[in-house]
Amino acid sequence: MSTLRVGAALPDPPFEFLTSDGPAGFDIALVQRIAGMLGREWRLVPYTGSDFNGIFAGLDAGRYDCVASGTTITPGREAKADFCTPYAISGQSLVVDVIRNPDVHGIADLKGLVVGVQQGNTSQPVAEKLVAENRAARVRVYAYHEIEQALDDLTSGGCDAFMKLAPVTAWFVRGRPRLGVVQTGITVEHLGICVRKGDIALRDAIGGAQAALAADGTLASLVKQWLGAGAMLPS
Template sequence: MSRRTWVVALSLLGLVCGGPQAQAGAAPETRVLRIGTYFVNPPFEYIADGATVGFEVDLMNEIAARLGRRPEFVDTRWETMLREMRDGRYDCIVGGITITPAREKILAWSTPYMTTTLSLVADAERSPAIRGIADLKGASVGVQAATTDYDVAVRMRAEGEIGSVKVYPFDRIEDAMSDLAAGRITAVMKVYPVAAWLARKTPGLRIVAQVPGEPQPLGIGFSKANPGLLAAVDRALAAVKRDGAYARLARKWGVP
């Protein structure tokens, strides 16, 4: 069989088997943006009535749409998520994650979409005298494990600003709020939007102070091997802020 005959035969086989020629008129499948997160972090991302909702869910949906991608959220755990991202399990990760020098060593990060603070929540009825950080000497403060809240609380304990630190698994922050309402701890430290959300759920709890000098820039994490996606997300994020979509989502979820 001649070379020309072979080429014709292979082309016909491609048509019969649904090869590229047969697919020419079909719409291309939308690429997926695989996003690692954890749905225990309101108002950023959580589950309500069986649906995954939250500010960052909406934000990543908006960004994915501008990239022409279909978002796919993968539920994981805070304790493993950064390592899983480094190992390439996701396209990116999100979850109210503070950009820190240590985290910049292992992952690349977007431009911060929000810079917020760490808040201290106390029970106004049980501890009416607590009105600021100066009133927390000797207090027990609840924090989540392996977070900037934990790092700051340990520093404050060493400097005598608080008395002790009680550590909770990341997905058990509501246990900390329950212990606070029951008087088993004096305060809970958490990044502001989450602290405000959780305080609103329990009568009597209120934010009594913001920790000074500890800004919390929140970002989207990427593998350092994928600078192109990082640049594309940064462009989309800038557009979301520029055209008012970010402000609309911030109002909807009550975040800065």
């Protein structure tokens, strides 16, 4: 059978990232197992656009067969792609430089401050709503691959807080002692793999393999190993 081409936006640890030994992360481990169960080889196709939502145009154009990239399922995205059953539930979290902004403990403390987000990330409308409600000063939008610059800016003053799914912020703050995750659970988001709109056969094949991995405990082990306390299995 043909190789399963998997689109993903990098870097987005612990969902997907590159190491000296090749790609790694939750989505990588999951699709490797799914591809094996389908009797197919797999290949990572990195998405390099600045806006995450552009990944769906690549899917529609046939650059890859599916997207496995810590992708939140939203009505807008469901109009562009067919999603499998969610593999995890997570939510947005807030990171600050705790030395520079010691009084920020969550989104209730953002009045007058700048919130950083990645373009096309599901954190963007959350932050924009805070600004519209006069609960934050403005949103600074970074290209999707500029997450490390955004985190640097928390200390340098380019932004005051950064919003992203909890497993990702937990990963990045480990090597940055001035940064802390001050709030989690800002949203509740269901994450899943998607395929090109109308490719029901592939959606069902991936979904069936994922269901088998859920039934035998493999999915739970992968969520615990890679995503930790920042995510849980769907009920």
